[in-house]
Amino acid sequence: MLRDTLMNIKLITTQKALSPTQITLADYCLNPYRGCEFGCLYCYSMENKNIKNINPFREIGVKINIDEILRRQLKFINPKRVLLGSTTECFQYVETKYHLTEKILKTLNEFKVPYTILTKSNLIKNYLSLIAENAKNKIYFTLNSAPISLLERKTPAQEQRLEAIAQIIKRNIGLRIHVGPFIPHISILKDLLEILPSGVKEVDIELYHHRMGNYEEILKIIAKTLGKETERKISSVYATEAAYLEFSQQLKNDLVVLKNSYPDISFFCLVPGFNMFYNKKIDYNNKVK
Ligand code: SF4
Numbered sequence: 001m002l003r004d005t006l007m008n009i010k011l012i013t014t015q016k017a018l019s020p021t022q023i024t025l026a027d028y029c030l031n032p033y034r035g036c037e038f039g040c041l042y043c044y045s046m047e048n049k050n051i052k053n054i055n056p057f058r059e060i061g062v063k064i065n066i067d068e069i070l071r072r073q074l075k076f077i078n079p080k081r082v083l084l085g086s087t088t089e090c091f092q093y094v095e096t097k098y099h100l101t102e103k104i105l106k107t108l109n110e111f112k113v114p115y116t117i118l119t120k121s122n123l124i125k126n127y128l129s130l131i132a133e134n135a136k137n138k139i140y141f142t143l144n145s146a147p148i149s150l151l152e153r154k155t156p157a158q159e160q161r162l163e164a165i166a167q168i169i170k171r172n173i174g175l176r177i178h179v180g181p182f183i184p185h186i187s188i189l190k191d192l193l194e195i196l197p198s199g200v201k202e203v204d205i206e207l208y209h210h211r212m213g214n215y216e217e218i219l220k221i222i223a224k225t226l227g228k229e230t231e232r233k234i235s236s237v238y239a240t241e242a243a244y245l246e247f248s249q250q251l252k253n254d255l256v257v258l259k260n261s262y263p264d265i266s267f268f269c270l271v272p273g274f275n276m277f278y279n280k281k282i283d284y285n286n287k288v289k
Contacts, residue, residue, distance in 0.1 A: 007037060007060060009094060014063040017070035017104075018077055025116050025140075025284055026083035030070070032100035033088045034061030038120070039153035041221065042181050042213040045087035060094050067103040074111045081136075082108060082115045091121035105130045116140065118178070122160035128171045138174035140204075141165055143196075145188040148181075150225055151218060162197060169199035180206035180270070181213065184237040184247055185230055186222065189254075193262060204268035204284065205255065207248055210238040211275070241274040255288040 012034065021029040036043065037060060084090050090101040105127060108115050114136035117124070124131075124139065131137050143161055144152075156164075168175050179192060182205050189205065196203075215238070223231035237247045248271040259267050267288040273281065 007094075008058055010059060010061050011064045012061040013065045014069060016073070017063075017066045018073050018079060018082065021083055021086060023083055023086055024282060026079070026081040028077070028079040028081075029083040029086040030066075030104060031084075031086060031088045032063055032066050032090055032104055033092065033094060034063065035059055036089045037092045037094060038089050038155045040155065041151040041153070041218055042148075042183075042208065044209070044212045046214070060092075062094060062098050063100065064098070066100055067107055070104060070107050074107070074113070079113050082113055083118070084115050085118040089119060089121055090117065091119050091123040091127070093123075095123060102127065102130070109133045114138075118142070120155055120161060122156040122164040125164045125167045128167060128173060132171050132173050136174070138176065139168055140176050140178045141168065142178045142180060143192060144179060144181075145186075145192045147186040147188070147226065148183065150221060158195075162195065165200070166197040169197060175200065176202040176204060176268075178204055178206065180204070181208035182206055182251070183208045183218075183234065185233045186226060189258065193258070193265075200265060202266050202268065204270055205251070206270035206282075207251060207272065209272040244274045252288065259288055 017030055018028040019030070020027065023029065035058075036045065084101070084104070090104075095101050105115075109130060112134065114134050116138045117131070118140045120142035124141075131139065141161065141164070143158070143165075146158075149155075149158075165175070165177070177196065177200055179187070179189065181187075182189070184207075193203070219231050219235060222234060237243055248269075251271075252269050255267050255269055259265070268284065268286055269288050270282050270284065270286060
């Protein structure tokens with residue numbers, strides 16, 4: 001695994017560990033780090049007001065007191081569920097030194113608060129015993145088809161992610177494979193489904209949201225690497241709301257057909273509103289029927 005020696009690690013203190021969230025996966029979210037070493041170009045978190053003013057791929061804020069603050073908050077707040085990693089990767093490389101996520105998991109377990117984890121890191125495999133302590137816990141593990149790796153800088157390789165997923169299944173921990181962002185005309189769902197370890201029961205597909213996630217930059221990279229024609233096709237999907245809705249309907253139709261080949265998997269189609277910010281009102285239970 002590559003580590004960036006130029007990464008600036010800053011120890012910071014935080015006033016708040018738990019924050020109310022509009023993401024419908026939980027009522028509170030928690031992010032032990034600010035910024036993310038993985039540096040995905042499509043990252044929506046970079047629009048977050050707490051991150052916008054730093055270079056999130058060069059500077060990682062380590063919220064050194066977060067566990068102590070969490071313990072304090074849990075005396076007054078009783079979350080139904082906590083979402084871990086809404087604006088950062090909880091299992092990025094810096095975690096191997098500071099173990100903030102580990103402390104957080106232990107505390108949430110102690111207070112019997114269930115959590116949902118968003119991750120694309122194979123380092124999560126070192127934490128599965130902790131996560132398995134509460135049967136309500138769930139992991140949303142991101143996998144993307146090969147062309148998307150053009151837009152990822154230092155994420156763990158596909159094989160490493162698949163190995164971690166296999167271990168999650170073995171431990172019987174709640175799991176959903178998250179295919180996101182699904183970028184029109186370059187994401188190839190069929191290839192991805194073929195390499196999934198057996199035992200995966202849920203897969204969601206989230207259509208890329210062009211109002212966040214570095215759209216112009218991504219188009220430039222795609223034009224350079226995959227050609228102008230591919231770039232043109234993608235931008236035509238996002239040119240008007242009608243074109244976007246037409247594409248999302250086609251995606252849903254394709255999923256209806258595809259699911260027949262995978263009867264053991266439930267598929268969920270996540271389509272952000274054309275003019276809406278990503279995290280509002282996405283229905284994660286929008287099952288393909
Ligand atoms: S791993 Fe997640 S938080 Fe980190 S850069 Fe990629 S999308 Fe953003």
